[in-house]
Amino acid sequence: MNDHQRLRYSRHLLLDEWSEEAQTHLFNAHALVIGAGGLGAPALMYLASAGVGRITVIDPDTVDLTNLQRQIVHTTERVGQTKVASAAQGLAQINPEVQVHTVPQAADAALLAHWVPQADVVLDCTDHFAIRHLINRACVKAGVPLVSAAAVRFDGQISVFDPRLPESPCYACLFPPEQAPAETRCATLGIFAPVVGMLGVMQAGEALKLLAGLGGNEAHILLAGRLLMLDGRSWRWTELRARREPACSVCGPQGTEQHEQPQRTA
Template identity: 60%
Template sequence: MNDSQLLRYSRHILLDEIGIEGQTALLQAHALVIGAGGLGSPAAMYLASAGVGKLTLVDNDTVDLTNLQRQIAHTTARVGQPKATSARLTLEQINPEIVIEALVERVDDARLAELVAAADVVLDCTDNFATRHAVNRACVTHNKPLVSGAVIRFDGQVSVFDPRGGAQPCYSCLFPQDQKFEDVACSTMGVFAPLVGVVGAMQAAEALKLIMGIGQSLAGRLLLLDGLHMEWTSIAVARNGDCPVCAGHHPPAA
């Protein structure tokens, strides 16, 4: 690290659990953020400010006036612009020293597999089950840790699905892909703005910990947040031995 980086990241370096080694790991890491909206905005902003060396943002949507109530990476002047490129402008202002790749596209399974394989950690900041399951399948196939978050109305949830451990559940163990779950949109149900900030920031925190190999991740646990009463509930999540996605997955030997 040069002198500027030592100063920029000094408050991380002061932490015994991080230090020079941990910050160097962040600078060398590549995070894939799928979705640049309510969750992706704070998640990507904290990853950028923390010094993750490369961020790939994927979102095919454009900024709408209704987004600005909670999607803090965007501004009024950018209404109508692609969310991925708008978010990149914000992240470049936060940290011009990192590489930010903005992809304005709806990724299919093949493209998703390519992007996941190239990343060190994946953050699912999307809002529909089909995409979440596609991301999960790619992460299991390519042995990449997945940080998943969701928020609707006053309720939030966050967890980590890490196939590298071998005995940990995947997203499909919790929400089986062969079952029908109704997608609930913010446009019809509403969402309390600060909650996406809380959950998105927690996704960033989990991703940073995974990159640095510190602490204990949320793998095997689902955190639920009741924003009206500000109460957290932690639920243990077990691996499903019959899960069609991860049951036959055997992580490569270290």
């Protein structure tokens, strides 16, 4: 690290658990963020500000005026641009040292099979059940930890699925693909902006702890095997223990198969 970097990241380096080695881990890390909307926008900003060396962001959409109520990496001047290009501009203003690769495409099985194995952590910031399962399958197959969150109206949830840990469930253990719920999207049901912002920031927090190697510290309990649910009306959290499902169609003994299902990310 040079003196400029020590100054930029000094408030992290002051933490007892955060050494220059931990910061170097971030410099050398690659985070894959799927979705540059309500969850992805704050997550991307905190990943970049913390010094994650390489960030790939996937999203096929363009910035719309209705996005600006919560998707804080975008600006009024960038309405009409692709979200990934807008996000890259925003991150460059925060931290020009970070390499941002943009993929203005929908996340399908083929695209995920290419990018997920290259990443050290994946953040699922989408709002489609089918896409979440595609991401989960790719992460299980590649052995890459997945930080997943969802939010709609005043409610949100977050967990970590780490296939490197034998006891960790995958997303399909908690939400079986054959039990698809009715699609709930903020475009039709609305979203309280601070809720989705909080969940996106927490996704970045979990990703940073994973990348910096803080998960082995007993003071830092990662969310693998835990599902946190937020009620934004009362700011109350509910925690559920999540167990691996032996008969899971994705991470169970029968393994996982990729089925290409082109979908739109949010």
